[in-house]
Amino acid sequence: QVQLQESGPGLVKPSQTLSLTCTVSGGSISSGGYYWNWIRQHPGKGLEWIGYIYYSGSTYYNPTLKSRVTISVDTSKNQFSLKLSSVTAADTAVYYCARQKTYGGNFDYWGQGTLVTVSS
Amino acid sequence: QSALTQPASVSGSPGQSITISCTGTSSDVGSYDLISWYQHHPGKAPKLMIYEVSNRPSGVSNRFSGSKSGNTASLTISGLQAEDEADYYCCSYAGSSTLVVFGGGTKLTVL
Numbered sequence: 001q002v003q004l005q006e007s008g009p010g011l012v013k014p015s016q017t018l019s020l021t022c023t024v025s026g027g028s029i030s031s032g033g034y035y036w037n038w039i040r041q042h043p044g045k046g047l048e049w050i051g052y053i054y055y056s057g058s059t060y061y062n063p064t065l066k067s068r069v070t071i072s073v074d075t076s077k078n079q080f081s082l083k084l085s086s087v088t089a090a091d092t093a094v095y096y097c098a099r100q101k102t103y104g105g106n107f108d109y110w111g112q113g114t115l116v117t118v119s120s
Numbered sequence: 121q122s123a124l125t126q127p128a129s130v131s132g133s134p135g136q137s138i139t140i141s142c143t144g145t146s147s148d149v150g151s152y153d154l155i156s157w158y159q160h161h162p163g164k165a166p167k168l169m170i171y172e173v174s175n176r177p178s179g180v181s182n183r184f185s186g187s188k189s190g191n192t193a194s195l196t197i198s199g200l201q202a203e204d205e206a207d208y209y210c211c212s213y214a215g216s217s218t219l220v221v222f223g224g225g226t227k228l229t230v231l
Contacts, residue, residue, distance in 0.1 A: 004165075011177055039141035039222075046126075063217060096166070104213035104220065106156035106171035113165060 002026040003008045004097050004111035010116050012091075018084040022097030022111060023077070030055055030075040035100035038071060038108065040093040048093075053080055086096060087118045123221035124149065124210055131229040137198040140226045142210030143191060148221055150191040154213035157186055157195045160225075161206045169208075170195060197228070205230045 008020035022036070029036060038050040051061035053071045061069045073080040073096070084091060094115050098107040125143040132138040142149065142157075149155060157170040168177050170186035173193065183198045193212070197204055210223040 013190075019153070026140070046124075047211075049220040049222065049223035060219065098166075103124050104152070106154070106168055107158070107166075108168050108177065110158075110165040110167075 001111040002099065002109045004099065004109055006095060006097050006111045008114060008116070009114060010117060012087055012116060013048045013120050014081070014084055014118055018082070018087050018091060018118070019098075020082045020095055020114065020116070021079050022081070023079050024099075025078070028075075029073060029078050029080065033101075034115055035103065036071075036073065036080045037098045037100050039098055039107070039110075041113070042093045043092075047096075050082065050084075050095075052112055089118050092116065092118045123147050123214070124212060124223035126208075126210060126223040126226045128224070129227045129229065132200045132231055133231045134202065135230075136200050137196060138200060138228065140195045140197075140208055140210075140228070141225050142193040142195070142212075143195075144212055144214075144221070145191055148212040148214040149188065149193050150217075151189070151215075152213045155186065155188060155193045157184075157193075158209045158211065159204075159206045159207065166209070174196075188210045200230050202230050204228060 003025045012018045035052040037052040053059045068082040068085045094113040096113045098110040155173045158166040160166040173188045174186040210224045214221045
């Protein structure tokens with residue numbers, strides 16, 4: 001059973017960089033064929049897709065966030081990470097990591113999410 | 121504002137059936153069959169309930185079914201049970217630029 005777990009600071013100051021890590025267990029990121037995603041949910045709102053990294057290392061980001069987002073992978077630790085720069089209060093959200101089986105397809109495994117608050 | 125439109129809330133009594141709609145455009149729901157639905161109990165990981173419009177993953181009850189007509193996808197839950205009370209989100213592929221869009225979520229209350 002694949003499991004994903006997000007980790008990182010719960011509080012980030014405005015203008016700083018938000019950094020989160022997703023640790024994958026029960027399966028190897030480098031085994032191939034999957035897209036590893038970050039998704040967020042603003043308080044009381046719907047879900048917003050942030051971007052993915054393919055097991056090969058290629059990435060694709062939501063055009064609305066592209067200038068501030070970097071997703072990377074550390075296959076030795078079976079982790080992938082999110083960096084979101086120049087954050088503002090509008091980036092306060094619950095951040096989820098999720099696995100996607102096919103390009104543009106469904107997300108079959110998710111983490112429980114981690115709340116990140118942007119505040120001074 | 122979410123890209124896909126869902127009703128904010130629906131409710132039903134145990135044993136009844138309910139349907140949650142998910143309305144998009146010809147650029148997403150209307151053009152692709154990559155529609156999925158997720159059940160989310162607060163504080164837990166979202167769970168995939170339906171993929172590719174109407175397919176159920178292994179282990180998901182056959183009380184859950186999905187369909188699509190034009191720019192609107194639907195999730196139907198029959199024989200409502202207390203454990204079905206949760207938030208439900210739809211998701212659609214939206215082309216190679218935007219890639220994926222979600223609905224705003226629907227809170228299901230089992231009366």
